[in-house]
Amino acid sequence: MKIGFAGLGVMGAPMARHLLKGGHEVTGFNRTFAKAQAWAEATGGRAVETVAEAANGAELFVMCVGNDDDVRQVTGEALAHLPAGAVIVDHTTTSAKVAREMAQAATEQGCAFLDAPVSGGQAGAENGQLTVMVGGDAEALARAEPVIKVYSKGIQHMGPSGSGQLTKMVNQIAIAGAVQGLAEAVHFAQVAGLDTDAVFEAVSKGSAQSWQMDNRWKTAVRGEFDFGFAVEWMRKDLGLVLDEARANGARLAMTALTDQFYAEVQAMGGNRWDTSSLAARLSR
Numbered sequence: 535m536k537i538g539f540a541g542l543g544v545m546g547a548p549m550a551r552h553l554l555k556g557g558h559e560v561t562g563f564n565r566t567f568a569k570a571q572a573w574a575e576a577t578g579g580r581a582v583e584t585v586a587e588a589a590n591g592a593e594l595f596v597m598c599v600g601n602d603d604d605v606r607q608v609t610g611e612a613l614a615h616l617p618a619g620a621v622i623v624d625h626t627t628t629s630a631k632v633a634r635e636m637a638q639a640a641t642e643q644g645c646a647f648l649d650a651p652v653s654g655g656q657a658g659a660e661n662g663q664l665t666v667m668v669g670g671d672a673e674a675l676a677r678a679e680p681v682i683k684v685y686s687k688g689i690q691h692m693g694p695s696g697s698g699q700l701t702k703m704v705n706q707i708a709i710a711g712a713v714q715g716l717a718e719a720v721h722f723a724q725v726a727g728l729d730t731d732a733v734f735e736a737v738s739k740g741s742a743q744s745w746q747m748d749n750r751w752k753t754a755v756r757g758e759f760d761f762g763f764a765v766e767w768m769r770k771d772l773g774l775v776l777d778e779a780r781a782n783g784a785r786l787a788m789t790a791l792t793d794q795f796y797a798e799v800q801a802m803g804g805n806r807w808d809t810s811s812l813a814a815r816l817s818r
């Protein structure tokens with residue numbers, strides 16, 4: 535397929551690389567052009583300086599940019615140049631509101647817009663093992679699915695536009711609670727004077743086991759917080775979650791509290807630390 539790709543960052547660059555390996559013709563655009571050039575040199579893809587060039591003639595337009603404003607900007611420019619019938623797949627984590635707005639705008643241009651946020655982090659993108667939660671038209675997804683598959687281990691259609699983003703919010707709510715639980719468990723083990731390696735062996739095989747425990751217990755004990763998804767991004771995501779909860783009435787006391795804990799981590803200089811750095815707040 536002829537594919538335009540916008541946003542060649544931590545997540546987008548490896549996704550676009552997988553698309554090339556899958557035999558697609560990929561034209562890459564990034565706000566900072568040097569990053570697009572570096573991607574093109576490393577992969578053999580084509581780098582362009584405008585969204586218009588990436589969108590021109592593309593059957594599929596994939597993006598993984600930063601936030602709501604970025605998605606509004608890139609989608610607006612892309613829709614001015616995409617041919618009728620094109621499908622936009624947005625892997626950015628945004629509000630459900632912007633997903634619905636963009637889907638409406640795309641429909642008016644004879645195109646389709648799928649909100650398709652991902653879970654799996656940088657490692658998932660590098661290894662082509664992302665989980666994708668999709669909102670929008672089922673027929674558009676049927677066309678995009680074989681392409682998205684090259685970097686995904688699971689693709690789930692969640693319902694109408696916005697429901698992919700709402701599902702990603704569920705994911706982030708569950709992660710926030712799991713990470714704060716792990717941080718307090720590590721903290722308690724240390725304060726109690728236990729051997730933290732032995733505690734891990736004892737509790738990680740039972741019902742306290744979790745991905746966070748398996749992957750972040752030992753690093754949190756060592757005070758290492760350089761493992762991917764940054765606090766800055768988590769605060770953006772929890773902001774989206776709490777906005778949505780204010781609108782739909784969901785009661786997210788624990789999520790709101792954890793968001794404030796992340797604000798404290800930022801005040802400690804941890805903006806770019808990974809999400810497990812909630813443990814650092816407790817060991818001050």
Ligand code: NAP
Pocket residue numbers: 540541542543544545546563564565566569598599600601603604605607608625626627628652653654655656762763764767
């Ligand atoms: P990133 O490394 O900052 O990449 C974003 C890329 O998009 C950057 O290269 C940026 O260009 C480009 N961009 C941003 N706004 C743009 C615009 N208006 N026009 C054109 N290009 C633009 O971030 P990331 O880690 O890949 O994350 C991207 C999205 O995926 C975010 O919404 C994030 O929440 C979500 N996500 C991330 C992870 C993760 O583990 N990192 C996991 C799941 C979901 P510049 O080079 O100019 O900055």
